[in-house]
Amino acid sequence: MKILLLEDEYTLRKSIKELLEESGYVVEEYSEGKAALEAIFNSKFDLLLLDVNVPGINGFELLESLRKNGIDTPTIFITSLTEIDSLEKGYDLGCCDYIKKPFDMKELKLRVASALRLASLRSNKDTIKLPGGYEYHTKCFTLTRNNEEIGLSKTEKMILDLFIKHKNQVVTPEMITEYVWDDYVDPANVRVQINNLRKKLDKDLIKNIRGVGYKLEA
Known part of the structure; x- marks a missing residue:
């Protein structure tokens, strides 16, 4: 401690x-x-x-x-x-x-x-344990690994929060758009934000479900 x-x-x-x-x-x-x-x-x-x-x-x-x-x-x-x-x-x-x-x-x-x-x-x-030693803290919307916080942008935090709420379920790009922006956003921008988030995490923690969306397996 x-x-x-x-x-x-x-x-x-x-x-x-x-x-x-x-x-x-x-x-x-x-x-x-x-x-x-x-x-x-x-x-x-x-x-x-x-x-x-x-x-x-x-x-x-x-x-x-x-x-x-x-x-x-x-x-x-x-x-x-x-x-x-x-x-x-x-x-x-x-x-x-x-x-x-x-x-x-x-x-x-x-x-x-x-x-x-x-x-x-x-x-x-208030902590949700994820594969790979990650922990998601629901009160402060932070992600840590081995007690070290993973630096995420505000948008990345909101996307991750959505995945946490729907863990082990498919999250569609439309769901992400509505949750994060509550307005129309270029689908390419959604993909960029997802890719930025995935680069900061272990490979395949967030899986790409081809033609449907994404899934956080926990």
């Missing part, structure tokens, strides 16, 4: 990192918000531990940016803020837990384990 830790207090950051690594987690540590945000956009984490009052982008702003971009990684705030308005804001933004400073390290360890366990249960319900 990979955890991102954002905490600007050096001693506390190092203590948390040491605790979590001793528990078997991989931890990336950051002391300011902008670097942490860039890391989250460029890598996959199983959990975020975010201090609120950090240099640059604060923890609230960071989580808000992530949620607007469809990144729903479970997040725990670690903060000295105690006002009910601050707690409410954190939960409204989508955090799953709040740990108020100062806290016992054993409590932090238990909260982290609980958050990861709950996230795993939700993930299993």
